[in-house]
Each structure stands twice: as structure tokens, then as C-alpha cells.
Amino acid sequence: MRFSDMLYQRVDFEKLKKDFYGLYDAFSNARSGAEQFEVHQKYYELTDHAMTEMTIAEIRHDINMSDEFYGAEQDYYDANRPMFQNLIVRYQKMLYESEFRPYLEKKIGPVAFKNIELATKSIDEKILPLMQEENALQTRYNKLLATAKIDWEGDTLNLSLMTPHMRDPNRQTRIKAWNKFSSFFTDNQEELDDIYDKLVKNRTTQAEKLGYKNYLTLGYYRMNRNCYGRSDIQQFRKQVKHDLVPYAEKLHEKRRARLGLDTLRYYDEDVYFKSGNPSPTGTPEEILAAGRKMYNELSPETGKFMNFMCDNELFDVIGRKTKKTGGYMTYLPDYKSPFVFANFNGSSGDADVITHECGHAFQGWIVADDPIREHADITMETAETHSMSMEFFTEPWMNLLFGNRAKDYVDMHFEDSILFIPYGTMVDEFQDICYENPALSPKDRNAVWRDLEKQYKPHLNYAGNKYYEEGGFWQNKHHIYDSPLYYIDYCIAGTDALQYKVWMDQDYKSAWESYLKLCRLSASDFFTNLIKDVGLINPFEDGCMRYVVKKLDK
Template sequence: MQNENFILSGLPYERITIEAFENEASQIAKEFNDAKDGEEQFLAHKKYYALMAKVRTAMILAGMRHDGDVSNEFYEAEQEYYDEISPKIQSFEVKYQKMLYNSKYRTYLESKIGQVTFKDIEIQLKAFNDVLISLKQEENALTSRYNKLIAQTKVEFKGETLNLSLLGKYIHSKDRKTRIEASKIRSEKLLTIADELDEIFDKLVANRNAQAKSMKYDNYVELGYYIMGRNSYDKNDVANFRNQVKKYFVPFASRMHEERRKRLGLEKLDYVDENVYFAEGNPIPVGTADDIFAAGKKMYSELSPETKEFFDFMLKHELFDVLGRPNKTTGGYMDMLQLYKAPIIFANFNGTSGDVDVITHECGHAFQGFVTRNDEIVEHNNITSETAEVHSMSMEFFTERWMDLFFGERADDYREMHLEDAIAFIPYGCMIDEFQEIVYTKPELSPAQRRDVWKQLEKEYKPHLAFKYDAFYGDGRTWQMQKHVYNWPFYYIDYCLAQTCALQFKALMDENYQGAWQKYYAFCLQSAKDYFPNMLHNVGLRSPFEDGFMEELVEKIKL
């Protein structure tokens, strides 16, 4: 690490220009090509690591500060600049990876950086070439436009000016009348931007379809899977998984929702009740944001020596930006500042249980990044997203023992809600995935036809749900508030795959907590050194793609 005394807010930022990048990149490429043996090529490759660490750190800092205040003109300009040049950087990366892949010293390089790396390169070469640069630039501009639109969408409610994240405390209110009022206010506001949401997505579908055609693929589904870096499963495996969910998991989830309906004393569950689990309201954290972090510090200090070191590091270097602000973009994420070997976490505290989820879910990502940050081989941390989400979703369950610190006497309510929420999520995530597969297989669909597709999928995956009080969501538009659909096509199914693995870890920890933790920690340390199904098998878990998997999982879940 360059500076052990850094803090996130004080980190220096300087734009990485495309000219400076290309000069340094071309020199590395020359050294690689001129190398006399595998070791010399590996030394050049380490210079490539350093260059990309510098570039990615700058881009992440700019992006995070832009997300933190979308009205900041300086960082908006920086984001626009990176939207323009990132495809050119990707162009160099692909050309460099091709040199690596075709190296006459490949056997030596495989011994240094692993065979999985070369499978990943093979996929990357199928995901990009220079013909896509202008289309990627347009795609970046469209997703940035969407993100800014959502971030700047505000409502007036109960005397407050609130963005969509901050409105969440009323959307999840224990008082159904308040939920209905908040939902109607949100719906009315979202309907004013509905045409723009349709327009942006229409252009994204056309753009991504053009990308696929430029790469000689039938449609964007194939290209999208390559972009996601899927190195051990394909769309047929995912379709099999979704079909298992429809057959075994949707009926299971529907029974759970029926029990929730009775618990809430309602005749029918409506969308306004979708995230409410108790008549007295969902459990909310006791205390302030500072109290949440104090509880997190105690929790991670007791969970394991490794988690104590991790959380202390995060606090020392102020690697959290989690307080909600009016011009802050919605959502949350974790990323790695490679130059500093430091995870960072971005989120929006809003007074709901989601604030604690940041300290568990996002910290699950960050913990894995922290414990593998010193691996000299950067490719070992090129984790595919389904693997990354196992780290985060499983950490949510491992930390449940300490929920008394966050929720006091309602800790058991939180645990019950968390399990039910995990169950409810899997059909929803599969619905998002199937929707995207249909949309990109049929790019000619109109906005209205896409909404009809969504409505049909809702009947299959969420038959319990009504939309009496929300005109926006009731019009087949729920997916338009799911940022992944606009920003990261085909990512969402990875959450579902990971959730089933997290539920496997939960079943293990119910039997032997310490044994389950050791398996989880071993899974984290594997990082990206092997393929996803292999890494699961290595720690005694089943792959979600196996026949009979979902039926067995349903039997293990204890509600």
C-alpha cells in the first residue's frame, strides 16, 4: 500500500488522460513482446497490473464522488470523460489479453497466473473488439443518463424533500395508510418520467442489439453472457435453474407469503405491502448511524480475528460513504481501490433495516476483497459476480447472531424477516433474468409489449401480488426501478444463484456454526482461482445447476 495513513475522503484525485494511458500501455506491450522468456513477460505483466490499478482507482474515485453528489459539476465532467474513454481502455485490455493468450511462453504464464485466467481471456475476446467502441460510448452515456435521472427524482412528502432512497422509510411504514400515501406520491412522480425511462431503455436495447450484430451474434443474450464473464455455465443452465425455481420454489414462497398475509391481517397482499413483514412494522435499527458502526465493530471483533482486522481497517481509513443525501444516487455497492489495496462501501442509510444490511452484505464483499488483497496475481481476484454475491449474502446469515446489537428486543423479528426476504427474492430475481432474456431475444418489442411481458412473468413468479394502490408499478414497470436492468444486463440472476448458496451455508451453520464459518472463509480465499461449481464442491456445497438441487434446498429451509 502506498500510504497506510490514507482516508477515503482525503484521497487525491487526478484525471487519467487517454493519452497518458496509451503511452504507458504501449510501452508495456512492447516490453511484453520483446521479452526473451516467460519470466520477463511476467515482469512486464506486473507493470500492466500497476497501470490498471492506477487507472481503475482514479475511475472508481471519480465515479463514487459523482454518485455521492450528482449535482457536482467537476465529477460529472470526470464521469462523462471516463464514459467516453473507457471503451478505448477496454480496447487496449483486450489486445493485451490477446497477446497474453497467444504467448509462446504461455505454459510458464499459466503456472504463474492460473489456467482459469486463460479461460477468462478466451471469453473476454468474445465480448469485445474495437468495432464496439462507439456503441459502448453511447451505452455509457445512456446508463449515466438513467442513473442521474433516478438520483435527481425527488418527492415532497410530510414536509420533506426526499429522493427515492430516503422515501423508503415511509414506503416501509408500519402504518398502511402511510405506505399507500407514500406509494401514490412515488407513483405519481415516476409516471412523470415514465416516457423518458422507456426512451432510455429503448435506446439501450437497440444499442446492445447492434453490439451483438457487430460481433456476429444472433442477439445480445450470447454477448451479454460473455460480457458477464461466465466461464462455467450458460443460458441453458440458467434456464434449468429458473425452471426448478418455478416448480419447487415459487409454491414454497407463495405459502410463506400467505402466512405473511395472515400475520399482517390483510385480505390480499398488495405491492405497498411487499416489503412489510409484521403488523407492528418491520424492525428498525436502534440508535444512530454511529451506533450502527459501533455495533458493527463489536460484532466483527467477536466473529473472527480476520473480521476484526478487516472492520478496524475500514473504520480507520473511513472507507464508508453511507449517509443519505438529496443529490446522492440510489443503491449501494462495494468496490476495490486497487492502488491502496482497500475496499470501499457506498450506500444510502434511510432508517430502515437496510442500513444494517450494508454492514453485513456490502461488508461481505469487502471482507473477501480485504483477505485476498495482497495476492500478487490480480487475476485471482477477477471474481465472477455469482461468486462475489455468495460472499455477501452468506455474511448476512453469519452475522445474524449479533442482531440484538442492532435491533434490541426485535432481533428475532429481524432474523425471521431476513430469511423470508431471502426466500421472496429468488423468484423476483429469476423474473428479472427471464424478462431480460425475452427482451434481448426480441429487441423489436415496443415499450408497451415489454410491460406486457413483465405482467405475464409476475403471474408466474409472484402470483400472490396485487397492485391496487400503485399505478406505476402496476403497469408492468417494476423492472424500471431495478438499476441492474439498465446498467448491468444479466447480472441479476447471479444474486439468485448466490442466495441459494447462502441458504446452504445457513443450513450448515444451524448444525455447526464454526465448521460452517471455516468453510465460508475457505470459499472466500479461493477467490477466482477455480470455477464456481468447483469452488462450491471444494467446501461441501452443491451447485445450483444440479438437477434436484432446488427440491432438496426447499426441504432444508426451516421457516
């Protein structure tokens, strides 16, 4: 069904609550594992429908954040989603403690039961008011950024629409654009500090009420880290600092020389060529058409997927002034439909939507008929492996998107994939420190960020920008406010994607077969097992990063 034809009806949470209580009774009264599994299938229907309605409302709100109707719906779900989550956790706890668990575990899989264990540790009725407050704070942050109005050359632009100017080949234009961009954050620094300070304290209080020392334990549970922990991520960070940062710095130096600059400054960070970064050719409609041709040529599976997406209006990618910034892929269970949201702005990021977000969407589409819904509950490092690897698998078709600058894009994408990992790992360590030390003042947090920049990006030069010199750059990163502890998943996945890059350069067909297998496995097994099963090295394993760098450096 086309997205525009999908009818929306507000979820009645009182009715939903009654339906869940009926579900609890039916599950308790079931006399066998088979009967309980029949109840469980009704649970799928109940939760899928509620999630579909909430997701439709969220998408339509994000498409136009000035829309009063869907703004009110978003506020309604911010207030009621914690109650919905609590109803789910209560049901899952019954599933977890069932006397017929061996039968159910055989049907649903051990990963689902481990995830239930983590879910029961991450929510309780006593923290629902705090979760509601957390949702409202996140919405406040997003509204603040979405309503940014930046005066540019007689026009009024939002933050997303400033991106092309911040990457302009003319350095003076970039400086002007970056000054305008950072001025928005400088002007709103006090509010941004207040929102984050309240988020840290709110999340810390949630954790303490559940009996944890700080939010890190609770945050890892909420991220469904079901087969690795904080020590594994600490080991990964060490590999990044020791093995990848020196290689990344070599690439920064190579880029500085290519640009003919004496020093790389912060406003040069996103520029790769003197003539400017390659940009997709054509209108948004033509870019989507090029993506359709690309996926139809890549494989039969990707062709069917992209035709389905285009025919059913499952992309909203045109940047508009009242649209939420950023991009994502989400899923509408009732319609078995992924949905891709983005803000095309004329930069190479437009192509990334067709590769990265479609990597997510393709995986969701290819397992849409899996009768076990828990298999869709993939952890984020696995999900990002699907998307970031697709960026590399689609490289042979970049001429469709970039014309005679296809090679420039491929080279830029390769360098950017390397250079991102130190930054993303730094974002994670910053959050780790903030939640381990929730009493830090805003000034202290900025000092932490600036110190980490010197470890992960030693070349970075903020001369002339006091706000960034004092450590304020982190405030434009949505994940730090919206999705705590998520960002490291991109880095873990990026390491997997680089392994696929090495592999496909040697044998594209076998690398693609491995990738397709990974997509189809979904969440039927734990991440560390999935990676091994498809022939990749576990990123937490000492020596993994060293191996990747050695192969890529050649």
C-alpha cells in the same frame, strides 16, 4: 490511508495509451515466460493505478451527483473507458497467444485465460462508439432517478429516502408513499421507456457487429460466465418455478395472516409485522460502531478487516438528497482498500449494508495481498455468495443492531431471502426475453413483465395502481438498465447462502471455515469447482433447490 486524504488526478488516456504500447513492445520482445511475467507485473501497476483514479472519481461523483467537477470527470470516463478496456483486451490477447503460455498459465491460472478468451469476444474497436453511447444512456438513467424530488409532508425527498414511508406500519401511509413513489415513474415513463429502448437496441447492435445473433451471447461473455451457460440458467429457473415458488407463496400467506390482512397488495410486499419492520437502533455512527464490535467478535480476520475500514473512512453511508441511489462495494487497488457506498434511511436495509456489502468488502480485503491480480476477477455469482452468506453468518449479533427486535429481524431476513429468489429470477427471464426479442415495443415489454409476475409471484395484487397493473414495476430496477444479465447472480448466490444457513444451524464452526476457505480461494478456480470444493451443492444441479426447500421447511 483515509479516503479523504486520497489525492485524485485525472487519468491521461493519451499517456496511458503510450504506456500500453510500451508494454506491448516489452511483452513481444521478452525471451522467456519469466520475462513476460515481469512485464505482466508492470501491467498490474498500470491498470491498478488507472482503475484507482477512475474509482475515486466515480465514488465522489456518486456521493454528490450535483458536483460539477466530478460530474465532468464521470462524463470524461464514460467517453474514454471503452478505449481503456480495448487497450486491456489487446494486451490480454497477447498474453493468451504467447508462445510461453504454459508457463504463464501455471503462474496466473487457467481461469484467467478463460476470462481473457471471453473478453476478446466481447469488445472490439469498431463498437467503441456504441459502448460510449451505452455509458451515456446509463448515466442519463441514474441522473434521472438521483434527481427525483418527491414532496412529502412538507419536505422534499429522493427515491431512497422514501423507503421508510413505503414500509410504514400504517397502511394508509404506505399507500400514500407508494402513490408518490410510483407517480415519479408514471410521470417519467416516456423517458424511461426511451432510455431502455435505446439501451436494448444499442446492445443488440454491438452484438451484431461482433457477429452474434443477439445481445445474450455478448452479455454472457461480459458477465464472465466461464463455466456455465444459458441452458444452465434456464434449468435453474425451472427449479425456482417448480420447487421454490410454492414454498415462497406459503410464506406470503403466512405473512398475510400475521399482518391480519384479507389480501396482500403491492404496498404490503415489504412489510412483515403489524408493528412495522424492525429498524436498527441508533445513528449511522452507532450502527457502524455496532458493526465494528460484531466483526471483532465474529473472527480475528473479520475484526482486523472492520477496524481497517472504519479507521480509513471507507464507508459513505448517510443518505443525502443529491447522492446516487442504491449501494455497492468497490475497490481501490493502489490502496488495497475496499469502499462501501450506501444510503442509510432508517430501514433494515441499513443493517444489510453492514452485513451484505461488508461481505463483499471482507473478501476483497482478505485477498488484497494476493500477487496474482487475476484472482480478484471473481465472477458475480461467487461475489454475491460472499455477501449474501455473510448476512446469515452475522445473525447471532443482530441484537447489537436491532436490540429487542433482533429475532424479528432474523425471521424477516430469512423470509426475505426466500422471497427474493423468485423475483430476482423473474428479472433475469424478463431480460432474456427482451434481448432475444429486441424489437419489442415498450408496451410489449410491460406485458412480458406482467405475465412473468403471474408465474413467479402469483399472489401479487396491484389493484388501484394502473402503472403497475400494466407492467411498469421493472423500471425502478437499476440492474435492468445498468448491469444487464447480472441479477440472476444474486439468485444463484442466494441459493448458496441458504445452503450455508442450513449448514450453520447444524454446525456453525465448520460452515464458517468453509466460507472462509471460499473467500480465500477467490477466483483461483471456476465457480462450479469452488462450490464443490467447499462442500456446497451446485445450484444448477437438478434437485438442489428441492433439497434446500426440504431442509428449510422443517
